[in-house]
Amino acid sequence: MTSVQPDLLKGLSEEETARFLALGVPTSLASRQTLFRLGTEADKAYLVMRGRIALTLPIQIRGGEEEVLVEEKLPGETVGWSGLVPPHRFTLNATAAISSELLSFSRASVLDHFAAHPAVGHTVTRNLAAVIGHRLQVFQTMWLREMQRVVEHRYS
Amino acid sequence: MVMFATILIMSLLAVAVCAAAFGAATRGEAQPEAQPERRLVLEPPRFFASPAAKPAEAPGVPVEMLLSQIERHVRLEQAAAEAYLDLPTRDSLHSRTESPFLN
Numbered sequence: 001m002t003s004v005q006p007d008l009l010k011g012l013s014e015e016e017t018a019r020f021l022a023l024g025v026p027t028s029l030a031s032r033q034t035l036f037r038l039g040t041e042a043d044k045a046y047l048v049m050r051g052r053i054a055l056t057l058p059i060q061i062r063g064g065e066e067e068v069l070v071e072e073k074l075p076g077e078t079v080g081w082s083g084l085v086p087p088h089r090f091t092l093n094a095t096a097a098i099s100s101e102l103l104s105f106s107r108a109s110v111l112d113h114f115a116a117h118p119a120v121g122h123t124v125t126r127n128l129a130a131v132i133g134h135r136l137q138v139f140q141t142m143w144l145r146e147m148q149r150v151v152e153h154r155y156s
Numbered sequence: 157m158v159m160f161a162t163i164l165i166m167s168l169l170a171v172a173v174c175a176a177a178f179g180a181a182t183r184g185e186a187q188p189e190a191q192p193e194r195r196l197v198l199e200p201p202r203f204f205a206s207p208a209a210k211p212a213e214a215p216g217v218p219v220e221m222l223l224s225q226i227e228r229h230v231r232l233e234q235a236a237a238e239a240y241l242d243l244p245t246r247d248s249l250h251s252r253t254e255s256p257f258l259n
Contacts, residue, residue, distance in 0.1 A: 059226070061219055061222060061223070062219065066223055068223065068227060069230065070230055071234070137237075137241050138237045138241065141237035141240050141241060141249065142234065145233060145236065145237070148250055149258070
């Protein structure tokens, strides 16, 4: 199990953290085993407890489709937040880079818990927004850097 | 009568000269419009990019190596983006990396 405070649970008390983690269902993945696939319905979010989860996107190379690593999630980090955010479809492929353990949280159990403990819901939702916002900012910056190079290449 | 015939002939001559001058003038104006058509016929068909602008391919590079280079590029670009977000400046936004695709 991870010894670091999960990114989704920052700001919760020990008791609140323990109660929330108790909602999770332990899930083990062998190396290279798929957690979820792009485009499929997302009804769970995951916390990485041990191991490493690779997030990949398909890319066409010489007529064939290959998976390109875009991000790796380590213990304490959240994977599959699409399970909590509409339209509830995964937008990446997730695979265990090595043998890994996660806690899976069904959307229904999380929302019920938030309804019963609004303060916890507020804190977790803020943490979730930070995770999503960081992803957005990183990819926005990467996109802008790439656009700058396209402009330099085509119009310089 | 002779005078009337002279005026008539002179008038016809003037009309003929004016018609010839007008014809020459309008032929001169029409020429530039015809030029683009001739250029379209003479040039080879081009769609979104000329063949010369196509990037050079490296068919000898194995797919595994290409994937490894792409992943290295993504990691370096992600690190550069994270560094920019830590301390946003115009310079750090477009900082160069050691990516194999950029060097």
